[in-house]
Amino acid sequence: MFVMSSSPHIRDRETIPTIMWWVFISLLPAAGVAVWVFGIRALYLMLSCVGAAVATEFIIQYLTKRKITALDGSAAVTGLLLAFNVSAGLPLWMAILGSVFAIAVGKQVFGGIGRNIFNPALVGRAFLMASFPAAMTRFFINQNGALVSQATPLNILKEGSAAPLVGYKTLFIGNYPGCIGETSVLALLIGAMILLWRGYISLRIPLSYIVTVALMTWVFGGSNGLFSGDWLFHILSGGLMLGAWFMATDMVTSPITRKGQIAFGIGCGLITSIIRLWGGYPEGVSYSILMMNALVPYLDNIFKPRKLGERR
Amino acid sequence: MKSLVAEFYKGIFKENPILVLALGLCPTLAVSTSLQNALGMGLSATFVLICSNILISMFKRFIPSRVRIPSYIVIIATFVTIVELVMEAYLPSLYKQLGIFVPLIVVNCIILGRAEAFASKNGVFASFLDGLGMGIGFTFTLSIIGLIREVLGAGKIWGYPVSLDFVPVLVFALPPGALLVLGLMLAIKQAGDKR
Numbered sequence: 001m002f003v004m005s006s007s008p009h010i011r012d013r014e015t016i017p018t019i020m021w022w023v024f025i026s027l028l029p030a031a032g033v034a035v036w037v038f039g040i041r042a043l044y045l046m047l048s049c050v051g052a053a054v055a056t057e058f059i060i061q062y063l064t065k066r067k068i069t070a071l072d073g074s075a076a077v078t079g080l081l082l083a084f085n086v087s088a089g090l091p092l093w094m095a096i097l098g099s100v101f102a103i104a105v106g107k108q109v110f111g112g113i114g115r116n117i118f119n120p121a122l123v124g125r126a127f128l129m130a131s132f133p134a135a136m137t138r139f140f141i142n143q144n145g146a147l148v149s150q151a152t153p154l155n156i157l158k159e160g161s162a163a164p165l166v167g168y169k170t171l172f173i174g175n176y177p178g179c180i181g182e183t184s185v186l187a188l189l190i191g192a193m194i195l196l197w198r199g200y201i202s203l204r205i206p207l208s209y210i211v212t213v214a215l216m217t218w219v220f221g222g223s224n225g226l227f228s229g230d231w232l233f234h235i236l237s238g239g240l241m242l243g244a245w246f247m248a249t250d251m252v253t254s255p256i257t258r259k260g261q262i263a264f265g266i267g268c269g270l271i272t273s274i275i276r277l278w279g280g281y282p283e284g285v286s287y288s289i290l291m292m293n294a295l296v297p298y299l300d301n302i303f304k305p306r307k308l309g310e311r312r
Numbered sequence: 313m314k315s316l317v318a319e320f321y322k323g324i325f326k327e328n329p330i331l332v333l334a335l336g337l338c339p340t341l342a343v344s345t346s347l348q349n350a351l352g353m354g355l356s357a358t359f360v361l362i363c364s365n366i367l368i369s370m371f372k373r374f375i376p377s378r379v380r381i382p383s384y385i386v387i388i389a390t391f392v393t394i395v396e397l398v399m400e401a402y403l404p405s406l407y408k409q410l411g412i413f414v415p416l417i418v419v420n421c422i423i424l425g426r427a428e429a430f431a432s433k434n435g436v437f438a439s440f441l442d443g444l445g446m447g448i449g450f451t452f453t454l455s456i457i458g459l460i461r462e463v464l465g466a467g468k469i470w471g472y473p474v475s476l477d478f479v480p481v482l483v484f485a486l487p488p489g490a491l492l493v494l495g496l497m498l499a500i501k502q503a504g505d506k507r
Binding site for chain 1: 479483
């Protein structure tokens with residue numbers, strides 16, 4: 001009548017492949033917009049990054065004689081996210097090299113899925129930024145099928161030049177120069193809706209992240225003293241939406257405690273705003289998430305829930 | 313005789329100062345940006361290491377153990393000053409490249425470590441062979457790291473371009489590249505030892 005077994009007793013049909021492929025699907029709207037905005041080159045970039053990531057995962061797992069899980073979708077998600085983080089004009093071999101580095105050094109060195117400290121796609125991006133700074137920071141816009149070099153809105157803001165900033169509507173739709181997957185807030189929000197509906201992410205990290213950036217840029221970002229910053233421009237531009245919804249929420253590299261997640265989001269927001277407003281780079285989303293990734297074990301430790309009956 | 317050969321041989325691979333003892337990592341990471349710098353650093357440290365090993369093993373009976381570390385430092389600093397002045401006179405460009413890391417050989421852990429762990433307990437000839445072996449091991453490993461970083465990070469070997477259309481991967485010329493290359497070499501050495 002009673003079956004005795006060891007825990008866990010509650011099981012779910014959810015597996016790593018279903019979660020990862022759903023995340024992949026949720027990125028597809030932004031991928032579609034990327035091809036529409038930047039042309040066929042964006043598609044080539046995404047295909048080569050995904051292909052290189054999956055192939056690297058397969059080769060390393062084969063060589064180290066571990067179980068081969070290259071098709072569980074996690075490598076594909078890493079590859080696609082890395083492609084989202086590069087400019088449309090990046091040579092394909094550089095993108096492939098970044099993808100190989102992301103999987104090999106960002107993930108497999110630590111022991112594979114679930115064991116990496118840092119978000120692999122952002123490790124790949126940081127590697128590319130340090131290795132090929134010129135190619136990584138030249139952004140393009142598609143004009144009648146040809147890629148034309150143009151500064152991003154955040155670059156224009158940073159240099160304080162007189163060039164007109166793009167409007168909120170353009171920022172929302174995504175038809176402006178930037179990394180290929182970060183420009184369309186609309187498409188990214190559709191993807192985020194899918195993740196929320198599937199229950200893979202909660203609102204805690206993205207909202208605390210975005211609200212912190214909005215507050216910081218509203219208070220300190222303006223040229224007419226405090227409380228005059230254009231916060232809407234700041235949260236709609238750059239990689240904030242991509243980072244907040246898809247990369248800061250990575251299950252492996254974000255805190256598991258609820259308070260920890262909120263602290264993680266606030267930390268990301270603070271570092272992003274500091275880099276954007278006072279730092280040397282126009283954009284700070286990727287570095288802020290990487291820095292906070294390093295603090296995740298401490299955040300979880302600080303906000304460890306009390307056991308029932310345990311003293312304060 | 314056989315043990316003397318082993319004293320020389322151990323520093324090159326079995327007790328390689330960088331890959332096994334993990335000593336002297338600061339100069340290893342800092343000056344391994346090119347083969348020239350690595351070789352210059354390695355040879356300077358080797359010279360200091362051999363001379364200080366010989367002198368310390370000679371004086372080991374006269375140095376009171378309570379002040380042995382300051383005494384070692386004085387002996388090492390003497391030879392470092394010789395290297396520094398000679399390098400400044402005859403290899404000024406290398407001297408400029410290595411900068412602060414030439415005087416810092418004084419506190420190089422390999423040299424102090426060998427003085428404390430070997431030269432203060434062994435004979436003059438054995439200490440000479442130990443210093444020579446350790447120096448070769450250090451220079452060899454440092455040069456490999458320097459070569460890898462120079463080829464990948466600057467696209468050059470010994471200052472000459474490898475190929476005209478080679479795009480350097482800048483990260484290897486920067487500090488993270490040094491940590492990456494060193495880490496991978498340590499991993500390869502460990503994997504080799506496990507076999």
